[in-house]
Amino acid sequence: MTPLIAILRSIRWRAAGVAAVIVVLIATPWWGPRALSHLDFFRVRHVEVSGQRYLPPEDVLKRLRVDTTTNVWTDLHELERRVKTHPQVKSVSIDRNLPGTLVVHVTENLPVAFVSAAGGLRAVDADGRFLPIDPSRIAIDLPVLARADTVLLHLLANVRSVSPALFGEISDIRRTGGTDIALTLSSAQVRALASITAQRLADIIPVEADLARRKARVTELDLRFRDQVIARTQ
Template sequence: MSKGKVVTIEDRIPKLKQKRKQKANKRLIWYISIFFLLVMCVVYIQSPLSKVSKIFISGYYNVSETEIIKLSELSKETSFFRINIENTSKQIETHPEIKSVSVEKKLPNKVLIKVSEYKRVAYISNEEQYYPILENGQVLHSLTEATIPSDAPILINWLNNDDIQDMAKELTKLNPSIANSISEIHHTPESSDPLHITLFMNDGYEVSATVRNFAEKMSAYPAIISELDPSLKGVIHLEVVSYFKAYEREEDEESESER
């Protein structure tokens, strides 16, 4: 049996001392790094860099940037590290037109806010005032602008809130391209149909329909007008059976009056 090499204690002592020295050096470097990191943190907190320098907001349309910043309660005096993302999001979501909010802190001191708004599906016209109706059925306060809104249909002669809610739900289901082609929706109840409506389209046509299954019936509108003579305008009936009835021409009316 072969014998292993014998290492004396005198030979091992230098190596042990070297290892201990290396460990001590590593520990010292670690302590120094932590110290400088703490110093940098203190300097950062005490400097203007620790305050919010810029707030970037995206996704807003009807709600102004100023309103969103005011709701967030953030400013250039706000400590970047004291921002509570959850609380800030909840504060912004208190606005009736805001559906959801995403808040992100980006080093060194920027805040990104992305909002998603409820869509305005229509406006109620009342005494020259226009009240936005959101996709969730909520009716807002009247607009402060004097101009007539053009981004959604205008509801005229609507008095019953339940009827308004039903109409809003149908408009939400409607294809955006079709909804954008509607100028006005008049509530024109009939004895046989209290939910009868008359639409005036941006392309000059008139539509006679009902609130019940309105979105489903109205989805056929593009196909219907594609088959009509563009020079003829009239009423497109969508109540039970879909059909088109042209307006009587002035010449026809004059010839009938002469008879």
């Protein structure tokens, strides 16, 4: 065996030995990761953010407060807690992609409407919480409400879940007195009870399609009567 071959074999065995030790430490639930947290090899070099729609990735990075001195074996629960403080974050989980990447999986509190507020319209979620979404920076089209009425906001959230296309037609929703509400759609005004469900509201879809085929000009669709959609035309 030549000296060069012997040296190469020695290097391979040492590398294999180091790798084996690291694998054992990773598999050790308590003191293993703590020991690895002191190795420069596992310093954070990259952070990936996934799942966000309106939330800027840089907002997540600011909440994380990590840099290249942070080790990937740091407490992930603490990092998740930091990100969760953002009002637009509904849930978050963080994984490690060794040796130096943190992967942040975000589920957002999605906006369902714009509400009139000081300084203009503000995006809110289904529970009426204001979200830090700047409509001048992010293209977003939502129904408008005069105030954060959670009954109407929950209705909008359910409509988006049941029929995204119908949700996209709604430009505003409001109470009109008593138990009645009104919605402005791209094709007509809709009157309904405030207790209406998203499934019941979706009953107007086949009616709209039928009226469109007949080229009827609709002024109002009334859903206040059980199992009926009353169309008022010009």
